[in-house]
Amino acid sequence: MRCILGLLGLAATIRALDQVPLKQEERPNIIVVLTDDQDLHMDSINYMPLLKKHIIDHGTFYKHHYCSTAICCPSRVTLWTGRNAHNTNVTDVFPPYGGYPKFVAQGFNENYLPVWLQDSGYNTYYTGKLFNAHTVDNWNSPHPAGWTSSDFLLDPHTYQYLNATFQRNENPPVSYQGQYATDILAEKAYGLLDEGVYSKKPFFLTVAPVAPHSNVDSNTFRDPNGEGDPLDEIHMTAPIPAERHRHLFPGVKVPRTANFNPDKPSGASWIKHLAKLTDEVLTYNDNFYRARLQALQAVDELVDGIVTRLSNYGILENTYILYTTDNGYHISQHRLNPGKECGFEEDINIPLIIRGPGVPVGEADIVTAHTDLAPTILKLAGGDWKRDDLDGSPIPLDQNSIRREKVTRQEHVNVEFWGRGIPEGVYRFSLDDGRVVSYGSNNTYKALRVIGQNYNLYYSVWCTNEHELYDLATDPGQLTNIHPSVAPSSSTQPLVLGFPVSKVLPRLDALLMVTKSCKGYTCTHPWSVIHPNGDVRSLRDALDEKFDAFYLGEVASRVQFEKCELGYIIESEGPQEAVAFDGL
Numbered sequence: 001m002r003c004i005l006g007l008l009g010l011a012a013t014i015r016a017l018d019q020v021p022l023k024q025e026e027r028p029n030i031i032v033v034l035t036d037d038q039d040l041h042m043d044s045i046n047y048m049p050l051l052k053k054h055i056i057d058h059g060t061f062y063k064h065h066y067c068s069t070a071i072c073c074p075s076r077v078t079l080w081t082g083r084n085a086h087n088t089n090v091t092d093v094f095p096p097y098g099g100y101p102k103f104v105a106q107g108f109n110e111n112y113l114p115v116w117l118q119d120s121g122y123n124t125y126y127t128g129k130l131f132n133a134h135t136v137d138n139w140n141s142p143h144p145a146g147w148t149s150s151d152f153l154l155d156p157h158t159y160q161y162l163n164a165t166f167q168r169n170e171n172p173p174v175s176y177q178g179q180y181a182t183d184i185l186a187e188k189a190y191g192l193l194d195e196g197v198y199s200k201k202p203f204f205l206t207v208a209p210v211a212p213h214s215n216v217d218s219n220t221f222r223d224p225n226g227e228g229d230p231l232d233e234i235h236m237t238a239p240i241p242a243e244r245h246r247h248l249f250p251g252v253k254v255p256r257t258a259n260f261n262p263d264k265p266s267g268a269s270w271i272k273h274l275a276k277l278t279d280e281v282l283t284y285n286d287n288f289y290r291a292r293l294q295a296l297q298a299v300d301e302l303v304d305g306i307v308t309r310l311s312n313y314g315i316l317e318n319t320y321i322l323y324t325t326d327n328g329y330h331i332s333q334h335r336l337n338p339g340k341e342c343g344f345e346e347d348i349n350i351p352l353i354i355r356g357p358g359v360p361v362g363e364a365d366i367v368t369a370h371t372d373l374a375p376t377i378l379k380l381a382g383g384d385w386k387r388d389d390l391d392g393s394p395i396p397l398d399q400n401s402i403r404r405e406k407v408t409r410q411e412h413v414n415v416e417f418w419g420r421g422i423p424e425g426v427y428r429f430s431l432d433d434g435r436v437v438s439y440g441s442n443n444t445y446k447a448l449r450v451i452g453q454n455y456n457l458y459y460s461v462w463c464t465n466e467h468e469l470y471d472l473a474t475d476p477g478q479l480t481n482i483h484p485s486v487a488p489s490s491s492t493q494p495l496v497l498g499f500p501v502s503k504v505l506p507r508l509d510a511l512l513m514v515t516k517s518c519k520g521y522t523c524t525h526p527w528s529v530i531h532p533n534g535d536v537r538s539l540r541d542a543l544d545e546k547f548d549a550f551y552l553g554e555v556a557s558r559v560q561f562e563k564c565e566l567g568y569i570i571e572s573e574g575p576q577e578a579v580a581f582d583g584l
């Protein structure tokens with residue numbers, strides 16, 4: 001294997017020396033490596049030495065990067081359309097509320113990033129998982145638009161590490177039974193990279209491995225359009241590492257943070273009723289965790305393979321590489337079995353590392369979100385990133401802009417979810433009343449992360465009308481809900497920014513009212529809806545006492561739900577319009 005790779009490398013070098021003048025454009029190439037369910041909070045990144053060597057040590061690690069919907073398909077649709085899920089209405093992994101068929105039905109197959117990039121003169125390439133419910137049956141009805149060349153993983157085999165099915169360009173699906181999916185994907189990625197290099201145009205390439213997502217037995221995959229609930233039988237187990245990585249990291253366990261299987265229940269809705277995990281489950285979960293780290297090793301090698309090829313071709317310095325994932329992951333925090341779908345930091349605060357021309361080496365602590373990636377990439381490609389259907393704004397990529405945006409950039413992230421919390425692995429969710437359930441019901445919520453100078457908050461309103469407020473400055477594990485509806489009443493209210501919670505909350509309510517249904521500009525500048533004259537740009541500004549009467553009185557329309565739904569049913573989601581301040 002090593003020998004074959006060596007020869008390929010040599011061949012690439014010879015071709016590169018031969019043909020470097022092919023590159024006729026100054027516009028950069030853009031490569032996205034998009035993993036699946038990779039955490040930031042359980043240290044997975046620290047187990048990827050080649051990622052560190054090639055990307056982290058040469059680029060910026062955006063430490064406050066967030067997904068807005070913590071599940072695969074909605075998050076990927078947000079990435080490639082630049083819209084929040086409430087503006088795509090692709091809110092689930094399967095129809096009727098999500099999956100590839102819903103993406104197509106919403107009209108996005110003609111109107112998303114790869115199409116716009118082609119319009120800007122880029123060649124576009126993709127290999128790996130695009131969306132859920134993109135299957136061996138519907139792959140060509142229609143074929144995903146916008147790709148110069150593609151090689152997609154298809155359901156129901158997408159998550160089978162040893163039985164993947166890929167589908168290249170217009171060709172029928174091909175099964176790779178018995179081969180290791182990430183290694184096949186790597187070869188495909190290198191092939192597409194070669195196509196890009198020789199195409200005489202700048203290129204965009206996405207490589208989307210399935211690791212470290214759990215392995216899913218295809219025989220338990222129900223036709224999402226068929227009878228019954230696809231979730232009832234689906235069998236998800238620990239990811240399968242490549243044979244050569246199975247011995248790695250003996251004894252390594254999930255980091256024992258404060259919120260690891262806590263003594264007291266936390267969260268809201270179904271999460272609040274979880275029983276403490278038993279030792280048997282914790283051991284299983286630690287093994288699951290170790291399998292994730294092992295499965296990521298083939299991704300680490302893939303990063304090495306890509307960067308080495310770019311370097312051999314002499315185009316590494318004219319290429320941006322973005323490393324990220326669709327959503328985060330939790331294992332045993334808050335008594336949760338492996339999974340995502342929650343609003344906790346583990347699920348929404350995810351890796352984003354960018355290297356490329358002008359990108360400084362270090363960490364950035366500005367707030368960025370997945371809605372920002374489409375505008376970032378469009379801007380790099382010279383496309384129309386100011387189009388008004390984009391809910392984010394370009395991420396600053398040079399030292400000066402990063403420093404400037406530390407002061408001027410948005411401080412909030414919109415977080416939203418519809419549906420259920422799904423346990424992965426062999427254990428279901430055990431509740432404190434002794435029941436065992438196969439998913440968490442009523443997992444529909446609207447939330448906000450707000451990170452500013454001296455404040456760091458998470459605020460959520462659930463479809464059950466429960467509320468959560470965490471001050472992450474003092475409670476990074478999100479264990480103590482300081483919302484007055486649950487916090488024990490006492491004369492000493494917790495302070496946020498030096499103010500009592502009762503003064504801060506109406507401001508958060510008003511902000512959430514805007515962000516949960518924002519569009520375009522109002523998503524990055526939500527305070528402009530409440531304060532149209534522009535004098536409020538942050539939570540701190542809004543806390544000025546001259547607005548006290550307004551916030552304590554006028555804001556009658558607080559976020560609330562009529563009932564819990566599995567999708568974006570607007571009639572069940574209460575008031576929609578924020579009230580604007582018109583005083584003074």
Ligand SMILES: *[C@@H]1O[C@H](CO)[C@@H](O)[C@H](O)[C@H]1NC(C)=O
Binds near residue numbers: 163165177217
């Ligand atoms: C592997 O994939 C093939 C072809 O897609 C399928 O027919 C077969 O059932 C799969 N095997 C397993 C064990 O899932």
Ligand SMILES: *[C@@H]1O[C@H](CO)[C@@H](O)[C@H](O)[C@H]1NC(C)=O
Binds near residue numbers: 270442463562563564
């Ligand atoms: C879901 O929330 C509704 C309130 O909207 C409540 O009546 C119901 O009992 C909850 N269901 C479960 C399973 O928790």
Ligand SMILES: *[C@@H]1O[C@H](CO)[C@@H](O)[C@H](O)[C@H]1NC(C)=O
Binds near residue numbers: 089097569
């Ligand atoms: C979202 O899609 C679902 C399923 O098609 C539909 O019932 C719902 O009304 C849509 N929501 C909005 C806000 O368009």
